[in-house]
Amino acid sequence: RAGPLPPGPAPLPFLGNVHQLTGKELWLVATQWAKRFGDVVHLHVFGQSLVFLSSPEATFDLLDKRGAIYGDKPALVMAGELCGCNNMVAFTQYNDVFKRQRTLLNQAFGSQVIPSYYPLIQAETHLFIRRLVADPSDYIKLTRRYAGGLTLSTVYGYQATSSNDKFLNLGEECVDILSNGIASGGGIWPVDIIPALKHLPTWAPGSGFKVKAAAWKAKMEEFIDQPYNFVKNSLKSGEYAPSFCSMLLEDEKSCTPQYEFDLKNTANSMYSASMDTTIVMFSHFLLAMLQYPEALVKAQKEIESVVGTDKLPTFSDRASLPYIEALLNEVYRWATPVPLSLPHRLMEDDIYRGMLIPKGSLVFGNVWAITRDERLFPNASAFVPERYLETVDAALARKRDPRNYVFGFGRRRCPGDNLVESSIWLLITTVLATLDISKAKDDQGSPVEPKVEYNNSIFRLLDRFECDIRPRSEHALKLLQDEC
Numbered sequence: 001r002a003g004p005l006p007p008g009p010a011p012l013p014f015l016g017n018v019h020q021l022t023g024k025e026l027w028l029v030a031t032q033w034a035k036r037f038g039d040v041v042h043l044h045v046f047g048q049s050l051v052f053l054s055s056p057e058a059t060f061d062l063l064d065k066r067g068a069i070y071g072d073k074p075a076l077v078m079a080g081e082l083c084g085c086n087n088m089v090a091f092t093q094y095n096d097v098f099k100r101q102r103t104l105l106n107q108a109f110g111s112q113v114i115p116s117y118y119p120l121i122q123a124e125t126h127l128f129i130r131r132l133v134a135d136p137s138d139y140i141k142l143t144r145r146y147a148g149g150l151t152l153s154t155v156y157g158y159q160a161t162s163s164n165d166k167f168l169n170l171g172e173e174c175v176d177i178l179s180n181g182i183a184s185g186g187g188i189w190p191v192d193i194i195p196a197l198k199h200l201p202t203w204a205p206g207s208g209f210k211v212k213a214a215a216w217k218a219k220m221e222e223f224i225d226q227p228y229n230f231v232k233n234s235l236k237s238g239e240y241a242p243s244f245c246s247m248l249l250e251d252e253k254s255c256t257p258q259y260e261f262d263l264k265n266t267a268n269s270m271y272s273a274s275m276d277t278t279i280v281m282f283s284h285f286l287l288a289m290l291q292y293p294e295a296l297v298k299a300q301k302e303i304e305s306v307v308g309t310d311k312l313p314t315f316s317d318r319a320s321l322p323y324i325e326a327l328l329n330e331v332y333r334w335a336t337p338v339p340l341s342l343p344h345r346l347m348e349d350d351i352y353r354g355m356l357i358p359k360g361s362l363v364f365g366n367v368w369a370i371t372r373d374e375r376l377f378p379n380a381s382a383f384v385p386e387r388y389l390e391t392v393d394a395a396l397a398r399k400r401d402p403r404n405y406v407f408g409f410g411r412r413r414c415p416g417d418n419l420v421e422s423s424i425w426l427l428i429t430t431v432l433a434t435l436d437i438s439k440a441k442d443d444q445g446s447p448v449e450p451k452v453e454y455n456n457s458i459f460r461l462l463d464r465f466e467c468d469i470r471p472r473s474e475h476a477l478k479l480l481q482d483e484c
């Protein structure tokens, strides 16, 4: 060995640290390891190395600067081969398929393309808020409809007709299978360590994973194929709304089977990645507004003084709303939508601070530990937008910018970040301009404290909590109605 492994909790013989990999809020446990062992922690599961990076320095040095060797994804037998996810972007290895997919993603959501979506984003945002006013209790389903609807529409030209739309339901079911089934607890299954297990007959003891995988694979195929077939059929009929897929399929000559294969999988990845992440952001924004009403009032005052009350905010107001910008930063940080990001596979042995990080390690950026680091964010558990109004030097500003972590790292950084930067800004700003958000009241009129529960292995998805959402005024409601 070229150096010692990074420190970490003691493993059991052969099994390694498998007993410590909880499926629920693993990021909390990983942050405890960081406090005990430092910002680079090593564990193993049946010999598979797992490395957790818990500081800006370690994530920037390895996942960003050395991104060329940290950009791979593991070839997982369970997720890839048995469950049929191997060609979804988040699972593709660092090869030609991945590079072709990223080119398509950049065509769809590169920063230069985003302004062309402004009218659509604006229309979907206003519709979402109107629906929210009509049924505030259903805010999670409505947020899924808004986020999924935005990608269904931009990517496939498909208009979701209700919160119970068939493609939205399929998306919800499949993203749940992905995060709470296939990728739960680090996503390593015994068959990933001993691939021969995939040959077990389904009647044999211990083969339950194969039964699950067969059912999940069938669902994943529907998820990838059905929206894509919708675009193909619409194109054939000649009646279609222009979309990313329709634009790329119009030129029949370039439609080789390989091209269609890439397009179908890339389109699906955009759709699947957009929903739960947006729900986490919006739910935490609501929670913050309930628990920190002074931030809500300050933000509303800023909007009133800059935008006024006779129109809804638009993208052209953005540069004049510094408090909203600080509030959005704080929502990213406080929500931490994907607290352990998604693991990257190291492609060759690497030496870092004299320690060996072995080839094949799965490397996690512990975003939770960084966004809760008291040295960077004093009183880190509190929601304090003002922390982003302080003037700090460029190096510290970079370390404190949540966008350097919440969208992942290096070559695998989220390709939806530009879209989110615009869509979430408008969503939050328009909600603040038009709605009041406060704690729900019980029968006696006393405020009900929101119950804060997380039950998802990958995303920091909040269970639905009670809250009171209502229009700020008849005038605000009318503005929304006039816009739709």
Ligand code: HEM
Pocket: 089, 090, 091, 109, 151, 269, 270, 271, 273, 274, 277, 278, 281, 337, 338, 341, 342, 343, 344, 406, 407, 408, 409, 410, 411, 412, 413, 414, 415, 416, 417, 419, 420
């Ligand atoms: C608040 C919203 C979002 C957050 C916080 C978020 C965060 C992330 C994170 C942490 C990753 C893993 C990056 C890594 O492996 O280092 C990721 C990957 C990805 N995201 Fe997002 N995302 C969001 C919205 C979106 C949207 C709207 C889209 C598409 C329109 C999207 C598309 C993707 C795709 C395709 C990947 C896989 C990239 C790859 O492995 O190369 N995301 N995202």
